[in-house]
Amino acid sequence: MIDEKKAIEASAVMGLLGDLKDRVDALESRLDTEVADIRAQLPAERAAIVLFSGDLDKVLAAFIIATGAATIGLETTVFFTFWGLTVLKRKRVLKGKNLMERMMAVMTPETSRGLDPSKMAYFGAGAAMLRQMMKAKDVTSLEDMIELSRECGVRFVACEMSMDLMGVSQDELRSDADLGGVATFLGEAVNARLALFI
Amino acid sequence: MIDEKKAIEASAVMGLLGDLKDRVDALESRLDTEVADIRAQLPAERAAIVLFSGDLDKVLAAFIIATGAATIGLETTVFFTFWGLTVLKRKRVLKGKNLMERMMAVMTPETSRGLDPSKMAYFGAGAAMLRQMMKAKDVTSLEDMIELSRECGVRFVACEMSMDLMGVSQDELRSDADLGGVATFLGEAVNARLALFI
Amino acid sequence: MIDEKKAIEASAVMGLLGDLKDRVDALESRLDTEVADIRAQLPAERAAIVLFSGDLDKVLAAFIIATGAATIGLETTVFFTFWGLTVLKRKRVLKGKNLMERMMAVMTPETSRGLDPSKMAYFGAGAAMLRQMMKAKDVTSLEDMIELSRECGVRFVACEMSMDLMGVSQDELRSDADLGGVATFLGEAVNARLALFI
Numbered sequence: 001m002i003d004e005k006k007a008i009e010a011s012a013v014m015g016l017l018g019d020l021k022d023r024v025d026a027l028e029s030r031l032d033t034e035v036a037d038i039r040a041q042l043p044a045e046r047a048a049i050v051l052f053s054g055d056l057d058k059v060l061a062a063f064i065i066a067t068g069a070a071t072i073g074l075e076t077t078v079f080f081t082f083w084g085l086t087v088l089k090r091k092r093v094l095k096g097k098n099l100m101e102r103m104m105a106v107m108t109p110e111t112s113r114g115l116d117p118s119k120m121a122y123f124g125a126g127a128a129m130l131r132q133m134m135k136a137k138d139v140t141s142l143e144d145m146i147e148l149s150r151e152c153g154v155r156f157v158a159c160e161m162s163m164d165l166m167g168v169s170q171d172e173l174r175s176d177a178d179l180g181g182v183a184t185f186l187g188e189a190v191n192a193r194l195a196l197f198i
Numbered sequence: 199m200i201d202e203k204k205a206i207e208a209s210a211v212m213g214l215l216g217d218l219k220d221r222v223d224a225l226e227s228r229l230d231t232e233v234a235d236i237r238a239q240l241p242a243e244r245a246a247i248v249l250f251s252g253d254l255d256k257v258l259a260a261f262i263i264a265t266g267a268a269t270i271g272l273e274t275t276v277f278f279t280f281w282g283l284t285v286l287k288r289k290r291v292l293k294g295k296n297l298m299e300r301m302m303a304v305m306t307p308e309t310s311r312g313l314d315p316s317k318m319a320y321f322g323a324g325a326a327m328l329r330q331m332m333k334a335k336d337v338t339s340l341e342d343m344i345e346l347s348r349e350c351g352v353r354f355v356a357c358e359m360s361m362d363l364m365g366v367s368q369d370e371l372r373s374d375a376d377l378g379g380v381a382t383f384l385g386e387a388v389n390a391r392l393a394l395f396i
Numbered sequence: 397m398i399d400e401k402k403a404i405e406a407s408a409v410m411g412l413l414g415d416l417k418d419r420v421d422a423l424e425s426r427l428d429t430e431v432a433d434i435r436a437q438l439p440a441e442r443a444a445i446v447l448f449s450g451d452l453d454k455v456l457a458a459f460i461i462a463t464g465a466a467t468i469g470l471e472t473t474v475f476f477t478f479w480g481l482t483v484l485k486r487k488r489v490l491k492g493k494n495l496m497e498r499m500m501a502v503m504t505p506e507t508s509r510g511l512d513p514s515k516m517a518y519f520g521a522g523a524a525m526l527r528q529m530m531k532a533k534d535v536t537s538l539e540d541m542i543e544l545s546r547e548c549g550v551r552f553v554a555c556e557m558s559m560d561l562m563g564v565s566q567d568e569l570r571s572d573a574d575l576g577g578v579a580t581f582l583g584e585a586v587n588a589r590l591a592l593f594i
Binding site: 164 | 212218225237255259262266318331334335393
């Protein structure tokens with residue numbers, strides 16, 4: 001009788017053990033799935049900045065933020081669109097452009113050195129004043145900050161639609177700028193820790 | 199004696215089993231709670247754009263981003279505030295407005311067709327030039343892009359405070375624009391994957 | 397023979413129990429680690445706004461958003477940089493400034509009361525009109541909104557680099573503004589629920 005009781009107990013124990021094992025199996029697999037799914041939705045260590053503006057002061061702000069973001073370890077991308085495209089220009093090419101494109105080329109600065117601030121442009125005096133103030137205070141110049149940001153790993157993407165619209169060809173731009181569209185920006189921005197429109 | 203030992207073993211086993219069961223119970227319930235709590239804090243598949251600007255070029259950029267965001271599956275809302283409110287206007291109504299509101303109505307464009315770019319406005323020549331350039335390059339016009347964004351599911355929200363401030367009545371706006379305030383924007387933006395101020 | 401079988405069963409049960417216990421131990425510790433790690437990557441209940449602009453209308457928008465964010469429970473910080481620095485100014489000090497700094501001081505408004513809107517500045521007429529419209533519609537004035545935002549717990553940070561660049565001294569600013577740099581902004585923005593550049 002004792003043996004029978006033990007036998008019953010043993011089979012009950014095995015049943016309980018089997019149930020528990022199933023639950024532990026399920027927990028392990030659920031933890032794997034949930035963690036993987038949640039991690040995929042966490043913001044990545046990434047920053048994405050749309051530089052729409054071609055105003056010297058705003059461009060400066062964009063590069064200060066981009067370089068800072070790269071410095072603290074974020075994979076940082078700047079998308080140069082509309083007026084911001086000028087920042088990537090290394091020269092002005094008129095050959096091969098139609099009338100409208102030539103007008104656009106002449107009406108926008110040849111390179112970043114020709115950018116005016118958003119306020120107090122005064123036909124270039126504002127830019128000269130801002131640059132002189134920066135020099136006096138030992139603030140890195142825009143052109144040096146652009147190079148510094150690249151050294152810190154900031155990626156440059158030129159907006160293809162803006163290039164097409166304004167008739168800017170790739171050989172007018174820095175050779176280290178990638179080309180991309182709104183999908184490129186969104187791909188970076190959607191799970192970035194920081195996305196700004198400047 | 200052997201039986202007694204077995205009995206002790208059996209009760210020890212039941213004790214261990216009971217402990218383990220409690221821990222598995224706790225794990226299951228903790229996993230449920232933690233996962234639900236964490237999921238509630240994850241960014242939602244949502245984008246929120248404040249369109250403050252009424253500059254043709256910035257409005258275009260906003261719609262390109264909004265339409266792109268909706269296309270990749272984000273529930274996208276554009277909040278039209280201050281100068282951006284003009285984009286939602288389908289006509290200008292002067293009747294019923296006080297002097298200040300009339301001045302405001304006359305000084306802002308009647309509809310999106312009257313928007314000037316942020317640079318090179320030249321009393322409308324800049325807008326004509328930009329629109330012509332877009333046409334030449336087969337870029338969707340702003341008005342078509344507005345419709346396209348709606349077809350892609352982008353939600354429009356007109357800022358009630360701006361409407362009140364500028365004396366813009368709801369019948370001056372597109373009928374598919376919801377009304378809302380800063381709380382509406384924050385409700386969308388706070389756990390969105392993308393929030394921009396344009 | 398029966399006893400031997402039981403003995404084998406008992407040791408098998410203890411083995412299975414031991415295995416399960418190890419797996420439950422591992423699950424508990426993995427859940428702790430994963431949850432802690434994931435929580436650290438979730439966006440915090442925080443908002444960070446760069447106020448770059450010194451345009452009355454944009455400054456108003458920034459304070460409406462900042463106050464709203466603080467009201468719904470986000471720890472909110474506004475970083476006043478470049479033209480936005482003027483919002484923090486409580487007086488203009490010329491003494492101790494060099495020529496360039498004096499020019500800058502004279503060319504920027506003395507306090508927030510001197511800010512012009514981004515459109516229709518008309519040498520101050522636009523600001524007067526906007527402020528009068530706000531008053532007529534019982535919209536809180538900018539100055540009251542600044543105080544309100546502070547009462548709601550919004551933190552003010554003045555950009556040190558902008559102060560240095562423009563020669564603005566700390567005693568020209570509100571005494572409740574902290575000083576900080578791009579690292580301060582990024583520290584807040586990187587895991588904030590909302591980050592905007594205005």
